[in-house]
Amino acid sequence: MKKLFENIEKIKESDLKLTFNKKINLKERYFFNHLLDKAKQEKKLTLEINNTFFLESLKEINIDRFLKLFFEKKIILKNSKDEILGIFNLISCFLINENKYIFFISETIYDYLTDNNNLILKYKLEILLRFENINIENLFFYILISLKTNPELILTKKEIKSILKLEKEYSRFFDLETKFIFPTLVLIKELCKLEINYLKIKGTKAINSKISYLKFSLPSENLLEENKQILSLLKKYDLKEETKLFTLQLVIKKSFNYVLENVYYFIDHSKNNFDDFLIQCLKFDFANTYFKNLLNSKLKDTKIITNYTDNFNSIKDFEKKLKELILKNSSNEIKEIILLHTTLKEIVTDNYNKMAKNKNNNFLYDHNELLLQLENIYINKNFYYEDTSSIFLGEFNSFKESYIYILQKENFVDSYLSNNKKN
Helix, strand or coil: HHHHHHHHHHHHCCCEEEEECCCCHHHHHHHHHHHHHHHHHHCEEEEEHHHHHHHCCCCEEEEEHHHHHHCCCCCEECCCCCCCCEEEEEEEEEEEECCEEEEEHHHHHHHHHHCCHHHHHHHHHHHHHHHCCCEEEEEEHHHHHHHHCCCCCEEHHHHHHHHCCCCCCCCHHHHHHHHHHHHHHHHHHHHHCCCCEEEECCCHHHHHCCCCEEEEEEEHHHHHHHHHHHHHHHHHHHHHHHHHHHHHHHHHHCHHHHHHHHHHHHHHHHHCCHHHHHHHHHHHHHHHHHHHHHHHCCCCEEEEEEEEEEEECCCHHHHHHHHHHHHHHHHHHHHHHHHHHHHHHHCHHHHHHHHHCCCCHHCCCCHHHHHHHHHHHHCCCEEEEEECEEEEEECCCCCCCEEEEEEEEEHHHHHHHHHHCCC
């Protein structure tokens, strides 16, 4: 029933109207839904029902009279002008064979309920068969439409009564809850397979404080496929529920692609404080602004010597290109450190990796900032190193283009350019 939730606005606004020709009681509604559920489960239109079902499940002693009245019930299809477009029988006929009743389900109704070609008529029929109460129907549509655009809905008692169109009735909250709110939530669960979270919020912390607000929300597992994809990516980070809710709200307010891109950025660049960092990524669009803002802040007193933008297959490819550009645009001291780092990694790879992972071997690179930043590439996918003459910037992204910039500080630009000309 996910499609019901996805198409809820179209269904509500449709001009098609379905009604019964005669009032249908609870027993009749339960009986017909039982027949339909059984027909859909067994995928056949002819069903046998033992008379014990009527006696035990329906508590109906006069079976013949019940079936005679039930057989008179039909569904009328009308348009917005109240013109009749069609009339459907609930069952085409039934036969009695000793203690068994054989029912032939209406093929038209069965087809509409099992075929997805006409979703509006399908779900209009589904809703009619489950309930026929305009008050509950109003709340049903209001909750679903609201939760489709926002992960939570908060209403006052006055607002609930207004939605139900019962402004002057049911002064007790208990009556509203038992007669309208609970049945609505049950119907949402049956028709949409959505388990709505329902919370009553009191005005104060006092024991006798009255209910001030009602909160309806969608739990994570009931969200649409795009939202499930987002939550799946974030699963291992043990985020707070408030952070997840904020993330999913932005899928609606911004877009799925906006959130997805920034979630990937979070995954690439997060180290700790996961909740705070994810919220910052989403709030400020770090996927497209973080490196750009950092670069712009450094360009005030520098000039770009070289830059490189590309999609890299791996962090190793990024590191290789970064080193290549640094070697071409740096002092001899920095070149020596780069060559040392490369030699250590390529010639004694196994031992180097063991030493790098061992926190007791701080002498390996902790006393040299450049070596430390080269190692940090594999931790937070960023590179930043600054000395007296240059600034080296890099950002690796697994999901989009990566950036490398080398800046020369203004005091050294002229001498650097003149040296290059001589060379």
